[in-house]
Amino acid sequence: MRIFLNTEKCQGHLRCMDLAPDLFDCDDLGYGVVRTTGPVPTTLEQAARHCAANCPERAISLR
Structure with missing residues (x-):
């Protein structure tokens, strides 16, 4: 799994950084x-999913 952040959508809420x-x-x-x-370490995959689900701008995608 890899994390992608759409910088054009990001509004700086920084929930991802907090989570x-x-x-x-x-x-x-x-x-x-x-x-x-x-790739995201397997121990952090759940945290990555949590961040993607909690981004208010949906700027985080996982592939």
């Missing part, structure tokens, strides 16, 4: 960024 700080961070402007460049 999974190992997977998400924020940039200098306060918008979310993905911390992992490769």
Whole structure:
């Protein structure tokens, strides 16, 4: 599984960073960024799904 963040949809709510700080961070402007460049570790897959489900802008997708 990989995480993709649509930066055009992100509004900077940062729920993703609150829910999974190992997977998400924020940039200098306060918008979310993905911390992992490769596959999500299996121990964090549930957290990634939780973040995608809780993004109010639906900016996070998992593939």
